Amino acid sequence: MYKFAPETAQDHWEVEALYDTCFAPGREALSSYRLRDGVPPVTGLCRVARDAGGVLAGAIRYWPVRVGPVDVDPVDALLLGPVAVHPTRQGEGLGRDLIEDSLALAAPLGWTRVLLVGDAPYYGRFGFTRLDTVVMPPPTNPERVLGRALVPGAWDGVVGDVLRWAD
Numbered sequence: 001m002y003k004f005a006p007e008t009a010q011d012h013w014e015v016e017a018l019y020d021t022c023f024a025p026g027r028e029a030l031s032s033y034r035l036r037d038g039v040p041p042v043t044g045l046c047r048v049a050r051d052a053g054g055v056l057a058g059a060i061r062y063w064p065v066r067v068g069p070v071d072v073d074p075v076d077a078l079l080l081g082p083v084a085v086h087p088t089r090q091g092e093g094l095g096r097d098l099i100e101d102s103l104a105l106a107a108p109l110g111w112t113r114v115l116l117v118g119d120a121p122y123y124g125r126f127g128f129t130r131l132d133t134v135v136m137p138p139p140t141n142p143e144r145v146l147g148r149a150l151v152p153g154a155w156d157g158v159v160g161d162v163l164r165w166a167d
């Protein structure tokens, strides 16, 4: 049994260590991290899962981004990730629960669309599909740029670059 809770400042370095365990070295060199530099994550959507003994088993974070031509009123979106489950806890549905539980919180907070860079065979389970007209900073494989509308049609007609929230 896992207990889900919002990530707090006390959790920060433990979550970083989990991500270091779960991702290849140099994860912070990925272009998606440039969208996170200097931007606070979305409070209320970053979540941790701990086992009955309090050991961290999984974590998910979200950042705000904007999408579209910078001079033509870009739209707001959530950038999902990183999400990771400790290797000894994978395959138990914890990744699914972290993703679904946090996404269920997003719409009530006013978010209408979410995107990520990831494996379509995994995220397709959660309704994510390729965003053909949305461009992540290079180098990003366009096939891995996936989105899900949190309200119907939220990605319709959205075209352009993914931008840092603060830019």
Ligand SMILES: CC(C)(COP(=O)(O)OP(=O)(O)OC[C@H]1O[C@@H](n2cnc3c(N)ncnc32)[C@H](O)[C@@H]1OP(=O)(O)O)[C@@H](O)C(=O)NCCC(=O)NCCS
Pocket (backbone or CB within 6 Å): 022, 023, 081, 083, 084, 085, 086, 089, 090, 091, 092, 093, 094, 095, 096, 097, 117, 118, 119, 121, 122
């Ligand atoms: C991806 C991750 C978060 C999934 O967590 P999890 O708790 O194991 O996921 P779930 O238990 O909900 O789902 C497991 C299922 O997803 C599948 N799956 C996991 N990663 C997958 C991937 N990259 N592509 C396709 N399927 C994948 C598993 O094969 C399993 O399939 P099954 O249900 O048919 O047996 C976890 O594997 C992880 O931390 N990986 C390393 C970090 C990472 O890659 N994060 C995602 C960045 S894109």
